[in-house]
Amino acid sequence: MRLFAAIDPPSEVWSSLTAAVAGEPDTQLRWVPAEQWHLTLAFYGEVDESKLEKLQEGLARAAERTQPFGVRLSSAGTFPKQAAKARVLWIGLDGEVDAMGRLADRCAGAGRRARIAVEDRKFRPHLTLARARRDSVDVAHLVDRLASYSSPWWTVTSLRLVHSTLGAVVRHETLREFALTT
Secondary structure, eight states: OEEEEEEOOOHHHHHHHHHHHOSSOOTTEEEOOGGGOOEEEEEEEEOOGGGHHHHHHHHHHHHHTOOOEEEEEEEEEEESSOGGGBSEEEEEEEESHHHHHHHHHHHHHHHHHTTOOOOOOOOOOOEEEEEESSSOBOOHHHHHHHTTOBOOOEEEOEEEEEEEEOSSSOEEEEEEEEEOOO
């Protein structure tokens, strides 16, 4: 099963972001449906079901070691960094981003302890809005339009383990939610 650990923005943040990205649809982009918006903490990829219990134990420990923290969505960017040759358009984060980074490290560690091959790359907190349909696309106009965007602040109080099913319609199913220490 294809798994990842994530944080979900609350509904008022979804509403704010939906209003900010509303407008002319860009046919060169494949927009992520709002109901799938999330902030990935750790991507585990295809995981054998026999490792699921150990992963969940590790995520529970990660959540227990993390206090709630405040963030908001803010600004925009692309992967790669040059907006004229973008493959991914994203919204960044502001606030207690270091606390989120520590939680992401703990989630990656939970995967490694469960003997899951987790990518070893620097955590970049972001919410993916859209992907290029082919090659790359110039989204400088969208990055400029979203540069001053900021969502309402919210307090992150939990993380969830998500099973992602790819296909004509991508589906995300929460396997378990883990409350942060209060």
